Amino acid sequence: xxxxxxxxxxxxxxxxxxxxxxxxxxxxxxxxxxxxxxxxxxxxxxxxxxxxxxxxxxxxxxxxxxxxxxxxxxxxxxxxxxxxxxxxxxxxxxxxxxxxxxxxxxxxxxxxxxxxxxxxxxxxxxxxxxxxxxxxxxxxxxxxxxxxxxxxxxxxxxxxxxxxxxxxxxxxxxxxxxxxxxxxxxxxxxxxxxxxxxxxxxxxxxxxxxxxxxxxxxxxxxxxxxxxxxxxxxxxxxxxxxxxxxxxxxxxxxxxxxxxxxxxxxxxxxxxxxxxxxxxxxxxxxxxxxxxxxxxxxxxxxxxxxx
Amino acid sequence: xxxxxxxxxxxxxxxxxxxxxxxxxxxxxxxxxxxxxxxxxxxxxxxxxxxxxxxxxxxxxxxxxxxxxxxxxxxxxxxxxxxxxxxxxxxxxxxxxxxxxxxxxxxxxxxxxxxxxxxxxxxxxxxxxxxxxxxxxxxxxxxxxxxxxxxxxxxxxxxxxxxxxxxxxxxxxxxxxxxxxxxxxxxxxxxxxxxxxxxxxxxxxxxxxxxxxxxxxxxxxxxxxxxxxxxxxxxxxxxxxxxxxxxxxxxxxxxxxxxxxxxxxxxxxxxxxxxxxxxxxxxxxxxxxxxxxxxxxxxxxxxxxxxxxxxxxxxxxxxxxxxxxxxxxxxxxxxxxxxxxxxxxxxxxxxxxxxxxxxxxxxxxxxxxxxxxxxxxxxxxxxxxxxxxxxxxxxxxxxxxxxxxxxxxxxxxxxxxxxxxxxxxxxxxxxxxxxxxxxxxxxxxxxxxxxxxxxxxxxxxxxxxxxxxxxxxxxxxxxxxxxxxxxxxxxxxxxxxxxxxxxxxxxxxxxxxxxxxxxxxxxxxxxxxxxxxxxxxxxxxxxxxxxxxxxxxxxxxxxxxxxxxxxxxxxxxxx
Numbered sequence: 001x002x003x004x005x006x007x008x009x010x011x012x013x014x015x016x017x018x019x020x021x022x023x024x025x026x027x028x029x030x031x032x033x034x035x036x037x038x039x040x041x042x043x044x045x046x047x048x049x050x051x052x053x054x055x056x057x058x059x060x061x062x063x064x065x066x067x068x069x070x071x072x073x074x075x076x077x078x079x080x081x082x083x084x085x086x087x088x089x090x091x092x093x094x095x096x097x098x099x100x101x102x103x104x105x106x107x108x109x110x111x112x113x114x115x116x117x118x119x120x121x122x123x124x125x126x127x128x129x130x131x132x133x134x135x136x137x138x139x140x141x142x143x144x145x146x147x148x149x150x151x152x153x154x155x156x157x158x159x160x161x162x163x164x165x166x167x168x169x170x171x172x173x174x175x176x177x178x179x180x181x182x183x184x185x186x187x188x189x190x191x192x193x194x195x196x197x198x199x200x201x202x203x204x205x206x207x208x209x210x211x212x213x214x215x216x217x218x219x220x221x222x223x224x225x226x227x228x229x230x231x232x233x234x235x236x237x238x239x240x241x242x243x244x245x246x247x248x249x250x251x252x253x254x255x256x257x258x259x260x261x262x263x264x265x266x267x268x269x270x271x272x273x274x275x276x277x278x279x280x281x282x283x284x285x286x287x288x289x290x291x292x293x294x295x296x297x298x299x300x301x302x303x304x305x306x307x
Numbered sequence: 308x309x310x311x312x313x314x315x316x317x318x319x320x321x322x323x324x325x326x327x328x329x330x331x332x333x334x335x336x337x338x339x340x341x342x343x344x345x346x347x348x349x350x351x352x353x354x355x356x357x358x359x360x361x362x363x364x365x366x367x368x369x370x371x372x373x374x375x376x377x378x379x380x381x382x383x384x385x386x387x388x389x390x391x392x393x394x395x396x397x398x399x400x401x402x403x404x405x406x407x408x409x410x411x412x413x414x415x416x417x418x419x420x421x422x423x424x425x426x427x428x429x430x431x432x433x434x435x436x437x438x439x440x441x442x443x444x445x446x447x448x449x450x451x452x453x454x455x456x457x458x459x460x461x462x463x464x465x466x467x468x469x470x471x472x473x474x475x476x477x478x479x480x481x482x483x484x485x486x487x488x489x490x491x492x493x494x495x496x497x498x499x500x501x502x503x504x505x506x507x508x509x510x511x512x513x514x515x516x517x518x519x520x521x522x523x524x525x526x527x528x529x530x531x532x533x534x535x536x537x538x539x540x541x542x543x544x545x546x547x548x549x550x551x552x553x554x555x556x557x558x559x560x561x562x563x564x565x566x567x568x569x570x571x572x573x574x575x576x577x578x579x580x581x582x583x584x585x586x587x588x589x590x591x592x593x594x595x596x597x598x599x600x601x602x603x604x605x606x607x608x609x610x611x612x613x614x615x616x617x618x619x620x621x622x623x624x625x626x627x628x629x630x631x632x633x634x635x636x637x638x639x640x641x642x643x644x645x646x647x648x649x650x651x652x653x654x655x656x657x658x659x660x661x662x663x664x665x666x667x668x669x670x671x672x673x674x675x676x677x678x679x680x681x682x683x684x685x686x687x688x689x690x691x692x693x694x695x696x697x698x699x700x701x702x703x704x705x706x707x708x709x710x711x712x713x714x715x716x717x718x719x720x721x722x723x724x725x726x727x728x729x730x731x732x733x734x735x736x737x738x739x740x741x742x743x744x745x746x747x748x749x750x751x752x753x754x755x756x757x758x759x760x761x762x763x764x765x766x767x768x769x770x771x772x773x774x775x776x777x778x779x780x781x782x783x784x785x786x787x788x789x790x791x792x793x794x795x796x797x798x799x800x801x802x803x804x805x806x807x808x809x810x811x812x813x814x815x816x817x818x819x820x821x822x823x824x825x826x827x828x829x830x831x832x833x834x835x836x837x838x839x840x841x842x843x844x845x846x847x848x849x850x851x852x853x854x855x856x857x858x859x860x861x862x863x864x865x866x867x868x869x870x871x872x873x874x875x876x877x878x879x880x881x882x
Contacts, residue, residue: 185778187879203822272877
């Protein structure tokens with residue numbers, strides 16, 4: 001993926017030099033591809049920050065083409081109100097949904113697979129109402145195994161098979177929209193960890209396989225094209241369900257590379273009052289080693305903005 | 308024989324009332340799932356029919372030695388029998404309606420026009436002496452109640468029929484619905500009917516179904532051979548109403564009798580005797596079939612008809628001359644039945660049936676028994692609980708299940724929480740809202756959240772983190788009360804879970820979601836709070852419990868409140 005990008009940028013740069021014009025993407029972003037950062041961090045109002053961060057990456061049109069099927073994966077599994085930072089902020093999810101529709105997506109779904117009572121979670125998180133205000137009936141917890149289909153993970157080291165949501169297997173674009181929070185066994189629950197909500201059998205990832213290895217296996221199979229981490233409020237202790245210490249940086253982190261997005265979130269905030277390095281989260285380290293993404297964010301281009 | 312127009316009006320009127328009553332009963336049962344959500348007005352409780360059970364209204368206060376206000380309407384039904392006889396049995400009782408429905412559905416369609424229509428065949432007779440069985444059963448149950456043992460649940464119609472529908476019929480209907488949805492889903496997808504393609508139906512499952520299957524299977528089968536056998540010979544609530552129905556003002560009255568005897572033949576309870584004028588109103592359930600088949604004039608009314616024509620004796624002939632044989636057993640039989648009931652109750656109290664029964668005098672409480680939140684102390688609980696299954700119907704996680712013998716014979720079919728099936732949801736108080744006898748107290752949500760059920764215990768030899776050094780702690784993830792803390796343990800690479808019993812409600816979310824096949828964390832009834840009266844919030848405070856969903860000390864660094872030791876890594880992080 002990186003090599004393709006690199007070549008694209010070289011060609012674009014050459015074209016710029018030849019024609020003297022800047023190449024613009026399908027959306028109305030006016031930055032050249034060569035100027036797209038690897039990670040964008042926008043600070044401000046939740047909806048505006050999301051839009052600014054995605055626009056900095058080239059706009060939603062870079063990720064979603066007209067007529068495509070999109071699955072948005074937020075965190076909405078806990079029956080807690082938004083300010084408790086265990087679910088993605090509803091306005092963040094809503095803005096992502098709006099942007100997908102603006103880019104011309106034919107079918108957008110907001111899906112998750114809750115561990116506990118799905119109805120309470122959808123109501124108390126505020127996410128279903130937020131989605132219904134844009135398009136009713138697309139936000140669901142899929143609790144019935146008839147929505148899932150067995151599929152293989154051919155590049156996996158340990159977890160070589162599982163059942164995935166049929167909507168995800170058919171989707172063209174997968175967008176991860178997690179909330180930034182700590183996790184008692186994985187360290188943090190961000191874009192990579194969030195993909196666990198799209199499969200049927202999670203127990204095997206603890207019981208039969210090593211959690212970190214199976215998370216990396218999953219990230220290889222279900223790599224989101226766009227990761228938007230909601231750090232408007234961050235649950236820094238007691239995650240993933242709380243209660244815990246909540247800080248409110250008011251930021252949104254976006255990247256086409258889920259590992260880089262996760263790494264940025266780990267490095268940007270204090271977890272349990274400590275400054276931690278991305279390499280200290282085992283599944284991020286493994287994903288970097290396998291080439292799924294990059295955790296060496298100091299070598300990547302990060303653009304910060306305020307809205 | 309010419310069909311009278313009255314056939315349609317009297318019998319159809321009754322069938323309409325009966326059908327509406329059954330539908331209303333099922334609607335109330337359905338609303339129990341949404342108990343507390345305000346879909347019913349305050350004056351219309353979902354457990355309405357259970358409160359109308361006359362037997363429970365008599366027996367439970369006797370067993371408890373005190374008045375149970377929610378059950379008082381049942382006394383009203385008994386008093387209603389003074390005026391209207393056993394109209395409850397014919398018009399209102401959902402058990403009777405179910406029996407009639409089963410008979411109607413199973414009846415053979417008439418081959419000839421002149422044959423009686425389905426449900427109107429001549430019913431086979433039962434020996435009159437069998438009809439005394441219900442009185443004997445009533446005597447036994449009341450005697451047991453006098454000794455403080457509630458055995459009413461074994462034979463009381465409304466709780467039984469509630470459990471029949473809640474634990475058997477409704478789950479069957481859900482199963483059928485789920486299969487239907489699964490079949491329709493591909494079609495709905497291609498037609499872009501999103502509401503249908505994402506519709507999901509959770510199928511409930513209940514324990515102790517074998518009893519329901521055998522009991523109702525036998526009764527519903529028997530219905531085709533001896534209609535209303537239950538009502539005639541077994542139902543103790545019917546027997547109670549019968550005792551009040553010796554001669555109600557609203558009763559069967561005959562005026563123009565042709566002597567054809569059709570009424571006697573068609574009466575499903577055998578209430579009409581040879582003289583056809585005299586009705587044993589105790590047995591009559593006011594189904595009015597006699598009215599339907601009578602070529603003369605038979606009416607159910609408060610007054611006798613005017614203008615007597617015809618050959619038979621005048622009016623209803625319930626005079627002193629025509630004393631029919633009564634189905635009432637003799638005094639000695641009543642006494643024997645009472646002694647039998649008392650004897651069973653005494654056995655139950657002494658715990659001869661089970662060594663583990665908590666309510667028996669001086670025996671060990673069984674630790675694994677998790678009662679629903681707000682359950683009164685066990686002795687009173689067993690007396691109050693009608694085993695109706697309303698709490699099980701209301702429980703959103705399907706965790707409340709009937710038990711066979713976990714609570715002894717006296718506790719059969721009473722509700723226990725099975726966390727592995729479903730936890731006690733932290734934001735729910737539905738079970739207490741629907742319990743008709745207040746065996747489960749009706750608690751506001753903040754009180755319920757302090758009605759501790761028990762405490763979770765980690766079994767380290769089975770735990771993935773403790774025993775196998777693996778990353779898990781799903782228990783900590785799902786605990787709504789923050790009762791599980793993670794600590795670094797010397798010699799282990801991963802954090803391990805510890806339960807703080809003072810913060811644990813005993814909801815069982817941990818046990819439910821533990822990925823180990825035989826859970827490595829289990830909830831037992833340790834430190835459970837069970838109060839007959841008084842505030843759970845205060846009791847929890849007195850017991851030094853911290854049962855908060857969002858504790859004020861949430862800003863502590865580790866769940867459970869310990870600080871991260873210097874040099875230790877946050878849970879889940881590595882070097």
